[in-house]
Amino acid sequence: MLEKTTRINFLYDFYQALLTEKQRSYMEMYYLEDLSLGEISETYNVSRQAIYDNIRRTEQMLEGYEEKLNLYKKFQERQTLLEKATSLMNSEQYSELKTILDKISDIE
């Protein structure tokens, strides 16, 4: 459950610009401010079920964008390589570092 929430938060970071304002509001209240569906439904005066459906559809859209663009996946790959690069630098293994920098450069 926690892992899913973390994933959705990351996907939201990467793709929120492609969502509508209403989708962003519901997602921020539910995931960032940790409000319940009941509380959000009171604020907007729409049914709990409508909020629930909207959030589920938004999550599917985020997963759909990730399937097409892989921004979160590429971000993770880059971060892993950068950690490795930093560690090689700190241990003064400079020739391997060069290889890692080239690999980072290859990720779009």
Place this chain on the structure above:
Amino acid sequence: MLEKTTRINFLYDFYQALLTEKQRSYMEMYYLEDLSLGEISETYNVSRQAIYDNIRRTEQMLEGYEEKLNLYKKFQERQTLLEKATSLMNSEQYSELKTILDKISDIE
């Protein structure tokens, strides 16, 4: 003219997954295979004007995605930093290299 074409080619690389199959076909024939509007229009048996409008609309969509997601801009920033990192490494300026690696890591 050449610069615009280069930009559209980059934007196409980053966002083609968000286009329809028809949009991709027209764009690839026009920009990658360098066919004329007349040649594309003969292949698909639709008017030259329809192809032209579709390609212009697709270009606007690509610019719209870039305005929202900035993938091309971030890619350029990363490449510039990576070139600098490689150059610092080759000239053995390792303490500055560390700063650059951190900067690359900060770009999503």
